[in-house]
Amino acid sequence: xxxxxxxxxxxxxxxxxxxxxxxxxxxxxxxxxxxxxxxxxxxxxxxxxxxxxxxxxxxxxxxxxxxxxxxxxxxxxxxxxxxxxxxxxxxxxxxxxxxxxxxxxxxxxxxxxxxxxxxxxxxxxxxxxxxxxxxxxxxxxxxxxxxxxxxxxxxxxxxxxxxxxxxxxxxxxxxxx
Ligand code: PRP
Numbered sequence: 001x002x003x004x005x006x007x008x009x010x011x012x013x014x015x016x017x018x019x020x021x022x023x024x025x026x027x028x029x030x031x032x033x034x035x036x037x038x039x040x041x042x043x044x045x046x047x048x049x050x051x052x053x054x055x056x057x058x059x060x061x062x063x064x065x066x067x068x069x070x071x072x073x074x075x076x077x078x079x080x081x082x083x084x085x086x087x088x089x090x091x092x093x094x095x096x097x098x099x100x101x102x103x104x105x106x107x108x109x110x111x112x113x114x115x116x117x118x119x120x121x122x123x124x125x126x127x128x129x130x131x132x133x134x135x136x137x138x139x140x141x142x143x144x145x146x147x148x149x150x151x152x153x154x155x156x157x158x159x160x161x162x163x164x165x166x167x168x169x170x171x172x173x174x175x176x177x
Contacts, residue, residue, distance in 0.1 A: 002160075004151065008143060008167040013125075013153060016142045017045070020123060021052030024093065024140060032056045034090040034117075036083055038108065039063040040162070041097035044154040045125045045142075049095060060085045064104050075133075077107035087115035093140075096124040097154045102134035109136065126150065126167070143167075 008016075024033075033053065037046040039061050050057055063081035092112055099105055105122060112120055123140035130147040151157050152164035161168065 002157070003171040004161075004168040005171060006166045007145070007148070007150070007169050008153075010165045013142075013165075013167065014048070016125075017048045018052055020140050020142060021049055021054075024049075024123065025054040028055045028091060028093075031091050032058070034085060034087065034092045035059050035095050036087075036092055036108075036112065037061045037095045038097075038104065039081065041154045041156070042095050042125075044163075045097050046095045049123070058085060062108065064108060066104060075103055077103055079111065083112075083115075087112055087117050089116065089118050091119045092117040092121070094120070094122045096122065098126040098128055098150065099124045099136065099138060100128050100131055102132050102136050105136045106134040125153070126155075 033055050060083045062083055064077055065080050067076045121139040124138055125142040127138055127141045127144045149170040150167055151161035152167045156162040
Protein backbone atom coordinates (compact mmCIF):
# COMPACT_ATOMS: atom_id res chain seq x y z
CA UNK A 1 0.00 0.00 0.00
CA UNK A 2 1.20 3.50 -0.76
CA UNK A 3 1.27 5.51 2.46
CA UNK A 4 -0.17 8.97 2.04
CA UNK A 5 -1.78 11.66 4.14
CA UNK A 6 -4.31 14.35 3.29
CA UNK A 7 -2.79 17.79 3.09
CA UNK A 8 -5.71 19.66 1.50
CA UNK A 9 -9.22 18.39 2.18
CA UNK A 10 -12.19 18.64 -0.18
CA UNK A 11 -13.54 21.44 1.98
CA UNK A 12 -10.27 23.42 1.95
CA UNK A 13 -9.94 23.02 -1.81
CA UNK A 14 -13.56 24.00 -2.47
CA UNK A 15 -13.22 27.10 -0.31
CA UNK A 16 -9.97 28.17 -1.95
CA UNK A 17 -11.38 27.59 -5.45
CA UNK A 18 -14.37 29.80 -4.56
CA UNK A 19 -12.02 32.52 -3.29
CA UNK A 20 -9.84 32.37 -6.39
CA UNK A 21 -12.88 32.45 -8.66
CA UNK A 22 -14.28 35.47 -6.84
CA UNK A 23 -10.96 37.30 -7.17
CA UNK A 24 -10.60 36.40 -10.85
CA UNK A 25 -14.20 37.38 -11.56
CA UNK A 26 -13.58 40.79 -9.96
CA UNK A 27 -10.32 41.30 -11.84
CA UNK A 28 -11.84 40.38 -15.21
CA UNK A 29 -15.16 42.21 -14.83
CA UNK A 30 -16.35 43.41 -18.22
CA UNK A 31 -13.94 41.17 -20.10
CA UNK A 32 -14.23 37.75 -21.72
CA UNK A 33 -11.80 35.16 -20.45
CA UNK A 34 -10.03 32.31 -22.21
CA UNK A 35 -8.94 29.61 -19.78
CA UNK A 36 -6.08 27.44 -21.04
CA UNK A 37 -5.73 24.29 -18.97
CA UNK A 38 -2.56 22.20 -19.03
CA UNK A 39 -3.40 18.52 -19.47
CA UNK A 40 -3.72 16.30 -17.79
CA UNK A 41 -3.27 17.49 -14.24
CA UNK A 42 -5.33 20.69 -14.46
CA UNK A 43 -8.56 19.16 -15.68
CA UNK A 44 -10.25 18.84 -12.28
CA UNK A 45 -9.13 22.21 -10.95
CA UNK A 46 -10.13 23.89 -14.20
CA UNK A 47 -13.56 22.25 -14.14
CA UNK A 48 -14.27 23.51 -10.63
CA UNK A 49 -12.76 26.95 -11.19
CA UNK A 50 -14.57 27.52 -14.49
CA UNK A 51 -17.95 26.75 -12.95
CA UNK A 52 -17.36 29.23 -10.13
CA UNK A 53 -16.39 32.14 -12.40
CA UNK A 54 -18.87 34.92 -13.00
CA UNK A 55 -17.41 36.30 -16.24
CA UNK A 56 -18.00 34.94 -19.75
CA UNK A 57 -15.44 32.19 -20.16
CA UNK A 58 -14.19 29.91 -22.91
CA UNK A 59 -12.02 26.86 -22.33
CA UNK A 60 -9.14 25.34 -24.23
CA UNK A 61 -6.33 22.92 -23.35
CA UNK A 62 -2.70 22.28 -24.14
CA UNK A 63 -0.58 19.25 -23.40
CA UNK A 64 3.13 19.59 -22.83
CA UNK A 65 5.81 16.98 -22.37
CA UNK A 66 9.12 17.52 -20.66
CA UNK A 67 12.04 15.20 -21.15
CA UNK A 68 13.54 13.54 -18.12
CA UNK A 69 12.28 11.58 -15.15
CA UNK A 70 9.81 12.77 -12.53
CA UNK A 71 12.67 13.81 -10.26
CA UNK A 72 14.99 15.25 -12.86
CA UNK A 73 14.27 17.38 -15.87
CA UNK A 74 16.48 18.10 -18.84
CA UNK A 75 14.81 21.45 -19.38
CA UNK A 76 13.36 20.53 -22.75
CA UNK A 77 9.62 21.05 -23.09
CA UNK A 78 7.54 20.51 -26.19
CA UNK A 79 3.90 20.76 -27.15
CA UNK A 80 1.98 17.62 -28.02
CA UNK A 81 -1.40 19.38 -28.19
CA UNK A 82 -1.68 23.09 -28.88
CA UNK A 83 -4.56 25.48 -28.23
CA UNK A 84 -7.31 25.29 -30.81
CA UNK A 85 -9.08 28.60 -30.17
CA UNK A 86 -7.49 31.86 -31.36
CA UNK A 87 -5.38 33.50 -28.64
CA UNK A 88 -4.65 36.82 -30.33
CA UNK A 89 -6.25 39.77 -28.48
CA UNK A 90 -7.83 37.45 -25.88
CA UNK A 91 -7.51 37.71 -22.12
CA UNK A 92 -5.80 34.40 -21.42
CA UNK A 93 -5.58 32.76 -18.01
CA UNK A 94 -3.42 29.63 -17.89
CA UNK A 95 -4.74 27.10 -15.38
CA UNK A 96 -2.23 24.70 -13.88
CA UNK A 97 -2.45 22.16 -11.08
CA UNK A 98 1.09 22.44 -9.71
CA UNK A 99 4.17 24.50 -10.50
CA UNK A 100 7.32 22.63 -9.58
CA UNK A 101 10.55 23.32 -11.47
CA UNK A 102 8.79 26.02 -13.48
CA UNK A 103 10.04 25.04 -16.92
CA UNK A 104 6.64 23.89 -18.18
CA UNK A 105 4.95 27.21 -17.53
CA UNK A 106 7.96 29.23 -18.62
CA UNK A 107 7.83 27.50 -21.99
CA UNK A 108 4.05 27.83 -22.32
CA UNK A 109 4.08 31.53 -21.46
CA UNK A 110 6.58 32.18 -24.24
CA UNK A 111 4.53 30.14 -26.66
CA UNK A 112 1.22 31.85 -25.85
CA UNK A 113 2.83 35.32 -25.76
CA UNK A 114 3.96 34.80 -29.36
CA UNK A 115 0.26 34.69 -30.31
CA UNK A 116 -0.21 38.24 -28.96
CA UNK A 117 -2.95 37.85 -26.36
CA UNK A 118 -4.48 41.02 -24.85
CA UNK A 119 -3.30 39.76 -21.46
CA UNK A 120 -1.68 36.61 -20.12
CA UNK A 121 -1.84 35.45 -16.52
CA UNK A 122 -1.44 32.25 -14.54
CA UNK A 123 -3.64 30.58 -11.98
CA UNK A 124 -2.18 27.53 -10.24
CA UNK A 125 -3.64 25.45 -7.46
CA UNK A 126 -0.31 24.60 -5.83
CA UNK A 127 2.95 26.51 -5.89
CA UNK A 128 5.63 24.03 -4.82
CA UNK A 129 8.74 26.01 -4.09
CA UNK A 130 11.68 23.74 -3.30
CA UNK A 131 12.79 22.70 -6.80
CA UNK A 132 12.00 25.94 -8.69
CA UNK A 133 14.60 26.63 -11.37
CA UNK A 134 12.76 29.33 -13.31
CA UNK A 135 10.69 31.99 -11.60
CA UNK A 136 7.37 32.35 -13.37
CA UNK A 137 4.86 35.07 -12.48
CA UNK A 138 2.04 33.30 -10.64
CA UNK A 139 -0.91 35.69 -10.51
CA UNK A 140 -3.37 33.49 -8.61
CA UNK A 141 -2.15 30.76 -6.24
CA UNK A 142 -4.35 28.35 -4.32
CA UNK A 143 -1.82 26.92 -1.90
CA UNK A 144 1.94 27.20 -1.39
CA UNK A 145 3.99 24.24 -0.20
CA UNK A 146 7.72 23.88 0.18
CA UNK A 147 8.08 20.27 -0.97
CA UNK A 148 6.41 16.91 -1.17
CA UNK A 149 5.20 14.34 -3.69
CA UNK A 150 1.56 15.36 -4.03
CA UNK A 151 -1.29 13.41 -5.62
CA UNK A 152 -5.04 13.72 -6.00
CA UNK A 153 -7.36 16.41 -7.40
CA UNK A 154 -5.74 15.97 -10.83
CA UNK A 155 -2.21 15.17 -9.65
CA UNK A 156 -0.94 11.66 -10.31
CA UNK A 157 1.77 9.20 -9.49
CA UNK A 158 2.29 7.04 -12.59
CA UNK A 159 -1.37 7.79 -13.51
CA UNK A 160 -2.67 6.67 -10.13
CA UNK A 161 -4.61 8.81 -7.61
CA UNK A 162 -5.57 11.55 -10.12
CA UNK A 163 -9.28 11.26 -9.37
CA UNK A 164 -9.06 11.46 -5.59
CA UNK A 165 -11.03 14.50 -4.40
CA UNK A 166 -8.41 15.54 -1.83
CA UNK A 167 -4.72 16.39 -2.24
CA UNK A 168 -2.42 13.94 -0.51
CA UNK A 169 1.28 13.80 0.18
CA UNK A 170 2.85 10.44 -0.57
CA UNK A 171 4.94 9.31 2.35
CA UNK A 172 6.51 6.28 0.67
CA UNK A 173 6.89 6.98 -3.07
CA UNK A 174 8.46 3.60 -3.73
CA UNK A 175 5.59 1.64 -2.16
CA UNK A 176 3.27 -0.61 -4.12
CA UNK A 177 -0.21 0.80 -4.44
C1 PRP B 1 3.19 18.07 -14.07
C2 PRP B 1 2.26 19.14 -13.53
C3 PRP B 1 2.67 20.36 -14.27
C4 PRP B 1 4.12 20.11 -14.57
C5 PRP B 1 4.99 20.94 -13.66
O1 PRP B 1 2.63 17.54 -15.21
O2 PRP B 1 0.93 18.81 -13.78
O3 PRP B 1 1.97 20.51 -15.49
O4 PRP B 1 4.39 18.73 -14.35
O5 PRP B 1 6.17 21.11 -14.35
P1 PRP B 1 7.43 21.93 -13.87
O6 PRP B 1 8.24 20.99 -13.01
O7 PRP B 1 8.12 22.30 -15.14
O8 PRP B 1 6.97 23.13 -13.09
P2 PRP B 1 3.11 16.16 -15.84
O9 PRP B 1 4.20 16.43 -16.83
O10 PRP B 1 3.38 15.20 -14.73
O11 PRP B 1 1.84 15.71 -16.66
P3 PRP B 1 0.34 15.45 -16.18
O12 PRP B 1 -0.25 16.81 -15.83
O13 PRP B 1 -0.30 14.83 -17.37
O14 PRP B 1 0.37 14.53 -14.99
